[in-house]
Amino acid sequence: MEAKDKIIERILLLIAFSSISILGLIALFIFGEGLPLIWKVGPRAFILGERWVPSQGSFGILPMIVGSFWVTFGAILLGVPLGLACAIFLSEWTPPLIAMVLRPTIQLLAAIPSVIYGFWGLIILVPLVRNYLGGPGLSILSGSVILGFMILPTIISISEDSLRALPPYYKSGALALGATHWQAIWRVMVPAARSGIVASIILGMGRAIGETMAMIMILGNAVKMPTSFLDSARTLTTNIGIEMGYASGDHRQALFATGVILFLIIMILNSSAIALSRRRRS
Amino acid sequence: MSTVFSENLKAEVKNLSFFYNQVQALKHVNLPIAENRITALIGPSGCGKTTYLRCFNRMHDLYPGNRYEGEILLYPDQLNIVSSEVDPIEVRMRISMVFQKPNPFPKTVYENVAYGLRVRGERRKRLLDEKVEKALKQAALWDEVRDRIHDLAFNLSGGQQQRLCIARALATDPEILLFDEPTSALDPTATLKIEELIMQLKKDVTIIIVTHNMQQAARVSDYTAFMYLGEIIEFDKTEKIFTHPSKKLTEDYITGRFG
Numbered sequence: 301m302e303a304k305d306k307i308i309e310r311i312l313l314l315i316a317f318s319s320i321s322i323l324g325l326i327a328l329f330i331f332g333e334g335l336p337l338i339w340k341v342g343p344r345a346f347i348l349g350e351r352w353v354p355s356q357g358s359f360g361i362l363p364m365i366v367g368s369f370w371v372t373f374g375a376i377l378l379g380v381p382l383g384l385a386c387a388i389f390l391s392e393w394t395p396p397l398i399a400m401v402l403r404p405t406i407q408l409l410a411a412i413p414s415v416i417y418g419f420w421g422l423i424i425l426v427p428l429v430r431n432y433l434g435g436p437g438l439s440i441l442s443g444s445v446i447l448g449f450m451i452l453p454t455i456i457s458i459s460e461d462s463l464r465a466l467p468p469y470y471k472s473g474a475l476a477l478g479a480t481h482w483q484a485i486w487r488v489m490v491p492a493a494r495s496g497i498v499a500s501i502i503l504g505m506g507r508a509i510g511e512t513m514a515m516i517m518i519l520g521n522a523v524k525m526p527t528s529f530l531d532s533a534r535t536l537t538t539n540i541g542i543e544m545g546y547a548s549g550d551h552r553q554a555l556f557a558t559g560v561i562l563f564l565i566i567m568i569l570n571s572s573a574i575a576l577s578r579r580r581r582s
Numbered sequence: 583m584s585t586v587f588s589e590n591l592k593a594e595v596k597n598l599s600f601f602y603n604q605v606q607a608l609k610h611v612n613l614p615i616a617e618n619r620i621t622a623l624i625g626p627s628g629c630g631k632t633t634y635l636r637c638f639n640r641m642h643d644l645y646p647g648n649r650y651e652g653e654i655l656l657y658p659d660q661l662n663i664v665s666s667e668v669d670p671i672e673v674r675m676r677i678s679m680v681f682q683k684p685n686p687f688p689k690t691v692y693e694n695v696a697y698g699l700r701v702r703g704e705r706r707k708r709l710l711d712e713k714v715e716k717a718l719k720q721a722a723l724w725d726e727v728r729d730r731i732h733d734l735a736f737n738l739s740g741g742q743q744q745r746l747c748i749a750r751a752l753a754t755d756p757e758i759l760l761f762d763e764p765t766s767a768l769d770p771t772a773t774l775k776i777e778e779l780i781m782q783l784k785k786d787v788t789i790i791i792v793t794h795n796m797q798q799a800a801r802v803s804d805y806t807a808f809m810y811l812g813e814i815i816e817f818d819k820t821e822k823i824f825t826h827p828s829k830k831l832t833e834d835y836i837t838g839r840f841g
Contacts, residue, residue: 469685476639476679477698477750478671487701492688 330563334556346557352523354543354551361558363525367440367533368509368565370526371519374444375451375508380501382448383455384490387497390456391463392485403457410453418517421446426518435530438520444529446514451504458503462496463489495576502573506566512537536562589616591657592758592788593638598652598664600630600637607633609812610652615758617657620780620789622803622820624796626840630812631792635760638663638790639677640670656757675702678756682763684743686735686750691718691727694735694746698754713753720786721749722779741772745779752787759783761791765798777802796836800824808832 338346341359349360386406390399421442430437470492474484490497512535520532521542534542540555540562547555593615600608607630615621623631633642640663642648650664656676663673678698686694695714696704704710714731718724723745727738735746744764751759761780765773780789780802793799799806800820807817808827816823816832827833834840 467685469681469683470687472641472644473681473685473687473747474697474701475644476641476674476681477701478675478678478754479697479701480671483701487697488687 327563330556330559333553334558334560337550337553337557338560340550341554341557347561350525352539354547354554357550359550359554359557361536361539361561363523364534364536364539364558365561367519367526368535368537368562370440370529370533371443371447371515371535372505372508374440374529375447376501376505378445378448379451379455379504379508383452383500383504384459384497386452386456387459387463388485388490391460392481392489406453406456409449414450414511414514415517417446417450418514421514421518429530433530435528436520436532438518438532439530440519440526440533441529443515443519443533446518447508447511450511450514451507454504454507455500458500459493459497462493462500465496466492499573499576502569502576506569506573509535509569510537510562510566512541516541536565587614587616589614589619591615592617593657593663594653594655596653596655598637598650598654600633600642600651601649603647607812608637611809611812611814613807613814613817615788615790616805617788618784618786619804620784620791620802621805621807622799623790623792623807623809624794624799624835625809625815626835627794629809631809632762633812634809635679635762635790635792638758638760639674639679640664641679643670675754676756677758677760678751678754679760679762680744680747680751680764683767684740684747686738686743686746689735690732691735691738691746692731695749695753698750702754714749717749717753718746720752720783721745722775722782723749739772741768741775744768744772744776748776748779748783752783756787758788758790761789761793763792763794766794773798796824808835810835 337359341349346359346361347365348362349358350362351358351360352363390402394402425442425445426437426439428437429435429439429442433441466489470488471484474488475481479487515535516538519534519538521534521538522532523534526533536558539558543551544555591614595611595613595615598608598611599606611634613621623634625631636642637650637654642650652664653662654664655661656663661668663677687697689697692714695717696710699710699713715724718727718731723742726742730737735743738746744767748764764780765776768776777798780791783789791799791803803820805817806820806823808815808823808829808831810831816827816829818828823832824836827836
């Protein structure tokens with residue numbers, strides 16, 4: 301029996317490590333392919349360069365970095381108030397029966413393939429923006445709105461969890477002092493759940509910054525520095541997604557290098573989310 | 583209730599019953615609450631003493647299906663605080679509560695004490711400063727925290743946290759202060775300090791305290807009600823309850839024969 305246990309233990313260990321090693325391999329591969337080009341172009345010129353013309357050998361990805369941050373910022377601007385309001389409503393006001401319907405429905409939002417979001421945005425949102433606000437319609441604004449919806453499930457479920465995980469005495473303590481339900485929520489419970497809520501926002505940002513397919517369809521993919529929310533733009537992810545099909549040589553390496561930058565940004569976001577949720581537990 | 587009650591009344595419970603859905607937790611209880619005195623509720627676990635206490639500031643309203651019958655009249659205006667027509671917020675503005683476990687908010691010492699004032703819309707900084715200082719002094723905490731009132735409240739010791747919760751409850755000048763086993767999570771030294779504090783506070787505020795610790799009730803309270811299975815078995819001056827109880831059940835409990 302014991303020998304068998306040992307074998308099973310070893311196998312499980314191997315499986316656990318292989319999933320970690322895949323992460324390591326991916327990182328190694330991207331960095332291995334991308335870093336040489338970053339050195340060749342120069343990190344400064346690569347990150348701060350504004351011209352991306354692969355055929356002429358100019359590889360500056362600043363417009364894409366700015367584009368990624370703009371759509372992410374826009375998504376947060378829309379997704380956070382909406383998501384937080386939804387989380388508060390679900391944890392504090394929704395009758396259990398309705399919550400039982402709402403919660404899985406919100407989870408379902410996360411299950412919709414991003415190409416469907418992109419499709420919907422292209423057909424409904426882009427014409428709306430073009431007709432009512434001007435510009436090409438394929439714009440940071442349209443992308444932000446779609447992304448805002450896409451990050452809702454992340455923000456709602458993690459924020460709601462952290463609100464529900466609060467010890468009940470915060471609420472009763474506040475109410476016992478004469479606070480209204482809303483005052484207890486806004487001045488005690490939300491601040492108490494802050495680290496979880498911030499973690500949900502960071503994870504949402506990670507999702508937004510990594511989204512590719514929907515953005516390819518909605519953003520217009522123009523390689524220029526965006527100057528307004530109605531401009532077309534290109535993000536780090538869409539840059540890779542669009543051009544990888546035909547790139548070769550330095551161009552191909554430059555796309556991997558774009559991946560390196562994206563990888564670093566997402567790593568920073570995720571590890572800060574993990575650090576924050578640790579602090580919440582202790 | 584054999585004693586002729588010569589005290590000024592701050593509140594009076596008349597024929598109060600309380601139900602958790604179908605389960606009756608309090609059965610037609612009556613109790614006078616003397617102004618500026620300490621009334622203790624004692625009894626074995628599950629006798630309904632905490633349930634009783636929580637009726638006084640309508641904490642049961644947090645859960646649907648809870649129901650009050652009868653009256654708790656708050657004097658001088660004879661407001662029936664368990665009436666469904668009375669806003670529980672209005673009741674809690676006048677009757678505050680200190681819980682079993684110290685439950686400071688994740689805020690600074692200052693903001694904890696100021697919370698009750700802020701929810702009442704108080705914004706004037708000078709007045710907030712004054713009231714916070716006064717409440718911390720009343721709770722015998724000022725000297726220990728005066729240099730760190732802008733530190734997080736979690737950095738205080740357990741006993742200090744509980745005194746902070748008392749200061750927080752006092753800051754809004756409540757008429758009655760409810761204590762729900764306030765020392766059960768504290769060590770003996772901290773307990774002693776809280777007890778001394780409670781005795782000092784009665785000059786400012788009427789106090790009702792629930793305790794499972796009979797010595798505590800004997801030490802701090804002026805009046806004691808002994809509860810059993812949702813009923814008040816005996817109510818009298820504390821001295822009388824602990825020396826010459828008139829009911830056999832009370833005597834059995836205070837002599838430790840059950841509980």
